[in-house]
Amino acid sequence: MNASASGGVSVWSVGGIRVHRIDETVLPPATGQWLLPDATPALVTAQDWLRPDFADAEGVLRLDSHSFAFALGGLRVVVDTGIGNGKERANPAWHNLRTGYLQRLTDAGFPPDEVDLVILTHLHADHVGWNTRQVNGEWVPTFPRARYLVSRTERAFWAGYDMEEARRQMFRDSVVPVEESGLLDLVDIPAEGTEIAPGLRLLPTPGHTPGHLAVELSDGGRRALITGDCVHHPFQFAHPAVGACVDIDPERSERSRRALLDSLAGTDTLLLGTHFPPPTAGRVVSHEGAYRLSPVPADRP
Numbered sequence: 430m431n432a433s434a435s436g437g438v439s440v441w442s443v444g445g446i447r448v449h450r451i452d453e454t455v456l457p458p459a460t461g462q463w464l465l466p467d468a469t470p471a472l473v474t475a476q477d478w479l480r481p482d483f484a485d486a487e488g489v490l491r492l493d494s495h496s497f498a499f500a501l502g503g504l505r506v507v508v509d510t511g512i513g514n515g516k517e518r519a520n521p522a523w524h525n526l527r528t529g530y531l532q533r534l535t536d537a538g539f540p541p542d543e544v545d546l547v548i549l550t551h552l553h554a555d556h557v558g559w560n561t562r563q564v565n566g567e568w569v570p571t572f573p574r575a576r577y578l579v580s581r582t583e584r585a586f587w588a589g590y591d592m593e594e595a596r597r598q599m600f601r602d603s604v605v606p607v608e609e610s611g612l613l614d615l616v617d618i619p620a621e622g623t624e625i626a627p628g629l630r631l632l633p634t635p636g637h638t639p640g641h642l643a644v645e646l647s648d649g650g651r652r653a654l655i656t657g658d659c660v661h662h663p664f665q666f667a668h669p670a671v672g673a674c675v676d677i678d679p680e681r682s683e684r685s686r687r688a689l690l691d692s693l694a695g696t697d698t699l700l701l702g703t704h705f706p707p708p709t710a711g712r713v714v715s716h717e718g719a720y721r722l723s724p725v726p727a728d729r730p
Contacts, residue, residue, distance in 0.1 A: 438450065438451060438452065438533055438536065438537045439707065439708075439709065439727035440537075440727070441653070441699060441701070441710055441725065441727075442651075443646050443647070443648055443651045443652065443653040443699060444647070444648030444649030444650065444651040445648050445649055446499050446500070446501055446628070446646055446648045446651075446653075447499060447500070448497055448498075448499045448646065448653060448701065449497065449498045449499065449537045449538075449539070450495050450496075450497055450701070450709055450710075450727075451495055451496045451497070451498055451507075451530065451533050451534045451537060451539075452493065452495045452530070452533060453493075453494040453495050453496070453511040453512060453526075453528055453530045453559075454493070454494050454511075454512065454526065454528055455491075455492075455493055455494075455706070456492040456493060456494060456522060456704070457522050458489050458491075460490075460492050460522065461484075461489060461490025461491070461492055461662065462489070462490075463674065464492070464661060464662075464673050464674060464675070465490065465661060465662060465664065465665070465671055465672075465673060465674070466674055467668075467671045467672075468490060468662070468664050468668070468671055469488070470487060470488025470489070471488065472488075472664075472667075472668060473488035473489075473490065473664055474486070474487070474488040476664065476667050476721070478716075478721050478722075479663060479664060479667075482706060482707065482708060482724065483662065483663045483664070483705070483706060483722075484664070490662050490664060491706040492661070492662060492704045492705075492706060493704060493705070493706045493707075493709075494511050494512055494555055494704065495511065495703070495709075496508060496509050496510055496511055496530075496534070496559070497509070497644075497655050497701060497703075498534065498537060498539045498544075499646065500538070501626060501627075501628055501629055501646065501648070502626050502627055502628065502629075504545040504546050504626060504629075505538075505539050505543055505544045505545050505546070506544070506545065506546045506547075506548065506629070507534070507539065507544055507546070507547050507548070507572070507575075508547075508548045508550065508644050508655050508703075509548070509549060509550055509556040509557075509657065509703055510547060510549070510556065510557055510558055510559035510560050510571070511530060511555065511556070511558050511559050512526055512554065512555050512558040512559075513526065513557075513558025513559045513560070513561070513562070513603060514526050514527055514528060514530070514531075514558075514559075514562065514563075515527070515562075515563055516554075516558055516599075516602060516603070517598055517602070518554060518595065518598075518599070519595040520554075523554060523555060523558075530559060531559070531562075531571070541571050541572050541573070542572075542573060542574060543574070544572040544574065544575045545574065545575055545576070546575055546576055546578065546625075546626075547560070547572055547575045547576070547577045547578065548578050548631070548642075548644055549577060549578065549579040549583075550641060550642050550643065550644070550655075550657025550658065550703065551579075551580075551583055551637065551638040551640065551641045551642070551657060551658065552579060552583055552584070552587055552600075552604060552638070553638070553658070553675075554595075554596075554599045554603070556657070556658075556703075557599070557603045557604060558603055559571050560572075560577065560603045560604065560606075560607050561602060561603050561606050561607065567606075568601075568602045568603070568606045569606060569610075570606060570607050570610050570612055572612075573610075573612075575612065576612060576614050577607050577612050577613045577614065578614050578616050578625065578631075579613065579614075579615060579616070579640070580615070580616055580617075580618050580631075580633070580640030580641070580642050581615035581616060581617050581618075581640070582618070582635075582639050582640035583638055583639060583640025583641065583642075584613075584615055584640070585640075586638065586639040586640060586677075587600070616631060618631050618632070618633045618640075618642055619633075620633060622645070628646060628647045628648050629644070629645070629646060630644075630645040630647075631643075631644060631645075632644075632645055632654075633685075634656075634657065634659040634685040634686075634689060635678070635681055635682075635685055636659070636672075636676060636677070636678045636679070636680070636681035636682025636683065636684065636685045636686075637657075637658045637659060637672075637673065637675075637676050637677065637682050637685075638658075638677050639677060639678070641657060641658065641659060641685070642657065643655060643656055643657055643659055643689065644657070651697070651699075652696075652697070652698045652699070653698065653699040653700070653701060653710075654689075654693065654698055654699070654700050654701065655701045655703060656689075656700060656701065656702050656703050657703050658673065658703060658704070659682070659685050659686055659689055660686055660689070660690070660702060661673055661704050662702075662704065662705065663702065663705060663721070663722040665686060666690060666713065666716075666719065666720040666721050666722055667716070667717070667719050667720065667721060668719065669683060669686050669687045669690060669719060669720070670683055672686075690713055690720045693712075693713040694713045694714060694715050694720055695713075695714065695715060696712070696713070697712065698712065698713070699711070699712065699725060700712065700713055700722070705722075707726070707727060708724040708725065708726035708727055709727070710724070710725045710727075711723050711724040711725045712725065
């Protein structure tokens with residue numbers, strides 16, 4: 430598996446599939462301490478392999494917001510849609526962004542009108558934002574030809590959840606317009622996963638949210654897995670028990686994370702982290718009773 434990078438888009442080859450990382454924005458340094466409060470500077474700096482890419486010398490974690498896009502079997506697919514532009518958000522780092530995400534997506538060969546499938550690992554604000562864009566004061570689907578896929582369990586959970594106003598706003602501007610357009614498909618995902626196209630499978634990884642899923646790609650004997658928020662940061666390879674402050678079910682999240690890492694350790698599967706900063710991808714190897722990420726960096730052409 431090879432990688433190349435050029436100005437906000439990195440590419441990894443998985444057999445004949447080329448997986449593009451479409452950058453949205455670098456998240457503020459305070460994000461890591463808020464998101465993973467048990468990832469103390471002492472624990473972070475003890476893992477030399479995290480520096481300099483995934484953490485700085487003081488133990489501050491680096492995190493990004495990006496999507497992955499690839500073509501497979503004639504389908505153009507986007508996995509997760511980031512924070513979005515012009516969205517009213519409680520988190521100042523996400524509020525009213527103005528990024529060049531759509532241009533980068535288009536430049537990578539995925540213009541919005543030509544995307545066939547959008548896979549949402551879960552329904553959090555930083556994963557659904559570009560589901561929609563504003564046209565004449567209305568939020569409309571960004572990908573008008575696409576089917577948007579989400580776990581049926583995920584959508585059912587939020588339908589019965591007593592949401593605070595910020596979350597209701599997110600659903601109003603980034604989820605409901607897709608539903609009302611008839612583009613949202615709910616998928617049942619059994620324990621063994623489900624194939625939605627040859628070489629493309631959805632795997633249940635619940636805990637962060639009840640219907641959270643990971644995305645598996647395979648072609649020509651090669652395999653890759655997109656984590657979503659089952660793993661937020663490579664630090665969790667070394668400390669799988671450390672979860673996110675926003676995990677709905679922390680114990681189940683840990684079980685999903687451990688099972689995922691254990692299944693990948695020592696294999697040739699390329700893991701692609703949905704919030705991992707560059708180099709973003711790598712292979713899982715056993716390390717000091719847990720795991721570490723052996724990066725597969727994106728090379729400058």
